[in-house]
Amino acid sequence: MTRLGVWFLGVGTGVLLAASGASADELRDQAKDLFPPVPAKVAHVRGQPVTSGQIDLGRMLFFDPRLSASHVISCNTCHNVGTGGADNVPTSIGHAWQQGPRNSPTVLNSVFNVAQFWDGRAADLREQAKGPVQAGVEMANTPDRVVATLKSMPAYEAAFEKAFPDAPDAVTFDNMALAIEAFETTLVTPNSRYDQFVQGDDHALNQEERRGLQVFIDSGCSGCHYSSNFGGQDYFPFGVVEKPGAEILPEKDKGRFSVTQTATDEYVFRAAPLRNVELTAPYFHSGQVWDLKQAVGVMATAQLGTEMPEGDIDAIVAFLKTLTGERPEIDYPVLPVSTEATPKPDFGSLPTK
Amino acid sequence: MTRLGVWFLGVGTGVLLAASGASADELRDQAKDLFPPVPAKVAHVRGQPVTSGQIDLGRMLFFDPRLSASHVISCNTCHNVGTGGADNVPTSIGHAWQQGPRNSPTVLNSVFNVAQFWDGRAADLREQAKGPVQAGVEMANTPDRVVATLKSMPAYEAAFEKAFPDAPDAVTFDNMALAIEAFETTLVTPNSRYDQFVQGDDHALNQEERRGLQVFIDSGCSGCHYSSNFGGQDYFPFGVVEKPGAEILPEKDKGRFSVTQTATDEYVFRAAPLRNVELTAPYFHSGQVWDLKQAVGVMATAQLGTEMPEGDIDAIVAFLKTLTGERPEIDYPVLPVSTEATPKPDFGSLPTK
Numbered sequence: 126m127t128r129l130g131v132w133f134l135g136v137g138t139g140v141l142l143a144a145s146g147a148s149a150d151e152l153r154d155q156a157k158d159l160f161p162p163v164p165a166k167v168a169h170v171r172g173q174p175v176t177s178g179q180i181d182l183g184r185m186l187f188f189d190p191r192l193s194a195s196h197v198i199s200c201n202t203c204h205n206v207g208t209g210g211a212d213n214v215p216t217s218i219g220h221a222w223q224q225g226p227r228n229s230p231t232v233l234n235s236v237f238n239v240a241q242f243w244d245g246r247a248a249d250l251r252e253q254a255k256g257p258v259q260a261g262v263e264m265a266n267t268p269d270r271v272v273a274t275l276k277s278m279p280a281y282e283a284a285f286e287k288a289f290p291d292a293p294d295a296v297t298f299d300n301m302a303l304a305i306e307a308f309e310t311t312l313v314t315p316n317s318r319y320d321q322f323v324q325g326d327d328h329a330l331n332q333e334e335r336r337g338l339q340v341f342i343d344s345g346c347s348g349c350h351y352s353s354n355f356g357g358q359d360y361f362p363f364g365v366v367e368k369p370g371a372e373i374l375p376e377k378d379k380g381r382f383s384v385t386q387t388a389t390d391e392y393v394f395r396a397a398p399l400r401n402v403e404l405t406a407p408y409f410h411s412g413q414v415w416d417l418k419q420a421v422g423v424m425a426t427a428q429l430g431t432e433m434p435e436g437d438i439d440a441i442v443a444f445l446k447t448l449t450g451e452r453p454e455i456d457y458p459v460l461p462v463s464t465e466a467t468p469k470p471d472f473g474s475l476p477t478k
Numbered sequence: 479m480t481r482l483g484v485w486f487l488g489v490g491t492g493v494l495l496a497a498s499g500a501s502a503d504e505l506r507d508q509a510k511d512l513f514p515p516v517p518a519k520v521a522h523v524r525g526q527p528v529t530s531g532q533i534d535l536g537r538m539l540f541f542d543p544r545l546s547a548s549h550v551i552s553c554n555t556c557h558n559v560g561t562g563g564a565d566n567v568p569t570s571i572g573h574a575w576q577q578g579p580r581n582s583p584t585v586l587n588s589v590f591n592v593a594q595f596w597d598g599r600a601a602d603l604r605e606q607a608k609g610p611v612q613a614g615v616e617m618a619n620t621p622d623r624v625v626a627t628l629k630s631m632p633a634y635e636a637a638f639e640k641a642f643p644d645a646p647d648a649v650t651f652d653n654m655a656l657a658i659e660a661f662e663t664t665l666v667t668p669n670s671r672y673d674q675f676v677q678g679d680d681h682a683l684n685q686e687e688r689r690g691l692q693v694f695i696d697s698g699c700s701g702c703h704y705s706s707n708f709g710g711q712d713y714f715p716f717g718v719v720e721k722p723g724a725e726i727l728p729e730k731d732k733g734r735f736s737v738t739q740t741a742t743d744e745y746v747f748r749a750a751p752l753r754n755v756e757l758t759a760p761y762f763h764s765g766q767v768w769d770l771k772q773a774v775g776v777m778a779t780a781q782l783g784t785e786m787p788e789g790d791i792d793a794i795v796a797f798l799k800t801l802t803g804e805r806p807e808i809d810y811p812v813l814p815v816s817t818e819a820t821p822k823p824d825f826g827s828l829p830t831k
Contacts, residue, residue: 188560197555197571207541207813214823218550222575224828404815416818457808460560462757465769470567475577476827 149327152339159342161353162320163400163450167236167310171249175307178288183308185284185458186301191274193264195220196470200305203257204232206312206455209404215412219257220265221473226378228412233452234400236310238357243410244381245360245395250306255298265473268298274468275301280461314401314450322447330447337444340437345429349396355448357398363409364392366430369423372413380410403446418442502680505692512695514706515673516753516803520589520663524602528660531641536661538637538811539654544627546617548573549823553658556610557585559665559808562757568765572610573618574826579731581765586805587753589663591710596763597734598713598748603659608651618826621651627821628654633814667754667803675800683800690797693790698782708752708801715746716762719783722776725766733763756799771795 168174186192190199203217204210210231212218217225227243235241241253257263258271275281276296285295288304319338321329330338341347350356360381363374374392381393394410407413408420421441425433433441521527539545543552556570557563563584565571570578580596588594594606610616611624628634629649638648641657672691674682683691694700703709713734716727727745734746747763760766761773774794778786786794 190558190561190565195571196567197565202550205543207811208543209815212543212550213816214549214825218548218825222825222827222829223831224825406816415822452812455810457810458560459805462562463566463759469768472567472571472575472577474575474829476575476829478576 149335152335153323153325155342156319156338157323159347159351160319160323160355162323163234163237163313163315163317163353165313165315167313170236170251170306170310175310176288178284178290179304179307180311181458182284182288183304183306184455185281185460186305187308188458189460191460191463191467192258192266192271192301193220194266194270194471194473195264197472198264200232200254200257203229203263206232206452209233209401210235210312211405213406215407217263219263220261222476223262225260225262227410228407231398231401231405232309233312233314234354234398234450235357236306236313237352237354238395238398239359240395243394244384246384250309251299251302254302254305254309258301265471270468271301272296272298273466277464277466277468278461279464284461311453314452317400317450318447319444320450330444333440333443334447335444337440337442338447341441341444344425344431344433344437346424346441349428350399355399355402356396358396360390360393360395361428362391362393364427367427368392369427373409373411373423375411378410399445400448401450403449417445421445502688505688506676506678508695509672509691510676512700512704513672513676513708515676516587516590516666516668516670516706518666518668520666523589523604523659523663528663529641531637531643532657532660533664534811535637535641536657536659537808538634538813539658540661541811542813544813544816544820544823545611545619545624545654546573547619547623547824547826548617550825551617553585553607553610556582556616559585559805562586562754563588563665564758566759568760570616572616573614575829576615578613578615580763581760584751584754584758585662586665586667587707587751587803588710589659589666590705590707591748591751592712593748596747597737599737603662604652604655607655607658607662611654618824623821624654625649625651626819630817630819630821631814632817637814664806667805670753670803671800672797673803683797686793686796687800688797690790690793690795691800694794694797697778697784697786697790699777699794702749702781703752708755709749710751711749713743713746713748714781715744717745717780720780721745722780726762726764726776728764731763752798753801754803756802770798774798 187200190196192199198219203212205212210233211229216227217229219225230243236250239245241247241250242256247253247256258266259268275285282296285300289295289300292300318329318334349359349361352358363369363380368374379391381390382388384390403417406417407415408417414420414423418438421438422433425431425438540553543549545552551572556565556572558565563586564582569580570582572578583596589603592598594600594603595609600606600609611619612621628638635649638653642648642653645653671682671687702712702714705711716722716733721727732744734743735741737743756770759770760768761770767773767776771791774791775786778784778791
C-alpha cells in the first residue's frame with residue numbers, strides 16, 4: 126500500500142505541475158529537483174571508498190568468460206558496455222542457449238538504483254553480481270568452482286590481493302562480487318544533453334525536447350521515473366490502470382510477488398531507469414516492444430490511464446533521447462592465463478546434430 | 479610433394495645445426511634468420527596502407543554481436559583478445575550452442591600467416607572474416623542481412639564512408655571484411671622476451687630458455703614452425719612419422735584435403751603459429767590437449783618420430799613461453815545504436831524446456 130501511495134502521490138504531483146506552463150528556468154528548477162544530473166564519478170559505495178585496485182580487478186572479472194561454466198559467457202555478454210550496457214535482445218541467451226525469463230537491464234548507471242533486477246531482489250550490485258554467475262539459464266557456475274577458477278591463476282590471486290589488501294583470504298566469491306560492483310560504479314554516463322540543460326545550458330535542449338520534459342513531468346511519468354536515474358527507485362504495478370496484453374505482461378511472471386510473496390506485489394516491478402533508454406531496446410521486462418514511441422504509449426495507457434496525444438508522445442520520445450550520456454572509456458582487459466588447475470569448460474547439453 | 483620436401487629439408491637443416499653447440503651470438507644469428515622479431519606495427523596489407531578509419535571501423539565490427547544472426551556472438555567471442563586471441567575451449571561454441579569442428583586459432587599476429595584457418599582455405603584475413611559470419615555453426619548470418627544490419631545504423635554508414643571514402647557504396651560485405659582485417663593488423667604482440675633476445679639482449683632469455691630455443695631448432699621443430707610467427711607459413715601432414723590417436727587427430731577431419739581434394743593433403747594442416755602459445759590452450763585443431771608439455775611431446779613423436787628426452791621437452795616449453803609478447807591496448811568500442819530498420823535477433827533453435 127505504501128508503494129501505491131507513493132505512486133499516486135507522484136501522479137498527483139505531476140498533475141499539479143501540469144498547469145504551470147513553466148519557462149526554461151522554471152522547468153530547469155523543477156527538473157533538477159526531480160532528476161538531478163548524473164555525477165561524473167562515484168567514489169564510494171555503502172560508505173566505503175572504491176579503489177582503483179578493485180576497479181581494475183572488477184573490469185577483468187566483468188569481461189572474463191571463465192566465470193561461466195562454459196567459458197563462453199561473461200557479464201558483458203548480457204550487459205554489453207558497447208551497446209548501452211545491455212544485450213538488446215528480448216530476453217537473454219545463456220548457458221546451453223537457454224533463454225532467460227526477463228530482459229537484461231542496463232549496467233550503465235545501475236549503481237544509482239535502489240536495488241537490482243526487475244524485481245529488486247538484490248539489494249545492491251554486490252549482491253546482484255552473484256546471481257547470473259550461478260543461475261542455470263545464465264552462467265551456470267557455482268561459487269566453489271568460480272573460486273577454484275580464480276585461485277588457479279596467479280595473476281588473479283595478485284589482483285585480488287591488491288584489491289583487498291586486508292583480507293586474510295582475498296580470493297572469495299564475495300570479493301569477486303565486490304570487485305565487479307566496483308567496476309560497475311565506473312559505468313556512469315554523465316553530461317547528457319539533459320544534464321547540460323539542468324546545469325544551465327538553455328541551448329542543450331531544443332523546444333520539442335523541453336516540451337517533452339515538461340509533459341514527462343506534468344502527465345505523471347515522473348511519479349515513478351524520478352531520481353537522477355529517471356527510475357530505479359521504487360516498485361510499481363505494471364498496468365496499474367489498464368493491464369497491457371499478455372505479450373508485454375506475461376501472466377506467469379508475477380514480478381516482485383516472487384520476492385515478497387505479498388499479494389499486492391503481483392505484477393509489480395521496479396520502475397525502469399530511463400537513462401540511455403534509446404540504446405536499450407527492446408523494452409519492458411518481457412522485451413517485446415522494440416519501438417520507444419510504442420513503449421511510451423503503452424506506459425501512458427497502462428500506468429496513467431490515458432490515450433496520450435501523439436504529439437505529446439513524440440515530445441517525450443524526443444526528450445528521452447536527450448538522456449543519452451557520455452559512455453565511459455574502457456580498456457579491454459588482458460586476462461590471466463588459465464593453468465592446469467583451472468576447471469575445464471563445461472558446455473552442458475549440446476544440441477543433437 | 480613439394481611441401482613434404484620442404485618439411486624434410488627443415489628437419490635436415492635442424493640436424494645439421496644440432497652439432498654446432500652455438501654461443502649466444504651464434505644462436506641469435508640462427509634464430510633471427512629463422513624467426514625474425516614481430517614488428518610493432520603493420521602499416522600495409524597487400525600493398526595498401528591500413529588507415530585509422532578502417533581500423534576504428536574494424537574494431538567496432540570485431541566486437542559487434544549484431545554481425546551474428548542471434549546478436550549474441552561477435553568475432554571476439556571465439557577470438558577473445560583478452561585471452562590470447564582465442565576462446566580457450568576445445569572447439570568453439572556458436573549459433574544455437576552448436577559446437578564447431580576445430581579449435582579457434584588465435585587472432586593475435588594472424589596477419590603474418592600465409593593463409594587463414596587450420597586448412598588455409600582463406601587466402602588472407604579479409605577472406606577469413608567472411609567465413610564465421612556465414613557459417614551455420616558460428617554466427618549463422620548472411621551477407622545480405624549483415625549489410626542490411628549495418629546500413630540500418632547511420633553511425634555505421636558514416637564509419638564506412640570514413641573508412642572507404644572512394645567507394646560509391648561504402649557499406650558492403652567486402653568492406654566489412656576489409657575493415658575487420660585492418661583492425662586485426664593491429665593485433666600484433668611485439669617485444670616478447672624472445673624478440674628482446676634476438677634484438678640483442680642476452681639476458682632476455684635464461685640458460686634453459688636458450689637451450690630450449692637451440693633444441694627447437696636442432697631437433698627439427700623449426701622445419702615447420704619457422705618465420706616470425708613460428709609457424710603459419712605452410713602445410714604439413716599431422717602424424718608424418720606416427721599418427722597420433724584419434725582423440726587428437728579425429729579420422730573424419732581430413733584437414734587440407736577438403737580444400738584441395740588432393741590425396742597427399744589428407745590430414746595436412748597449416749603448421750600452427752606458436753607466438754603466445756602459452757595463452758592458447760587447448761592445442762591442435764581438435765583442441766584436446768591442454769598441457770603444452772604434452773603437446774610438445776605429441777609433436778616430437780608424431781612429426782619427428784622421436785621420443786624426446788623430458789629435459790629437452792621442458793626446455794622447449796620454457797622457450798615457448800618466451801614467445802608471449804606485449805598485447806595491444808584496445809578501447810572497447812561504443813557501438814552504433816540499432817534502429818527500427820535493424821533486422822531483429824534470430825536465435826534459431828532454442829533447447830526444449
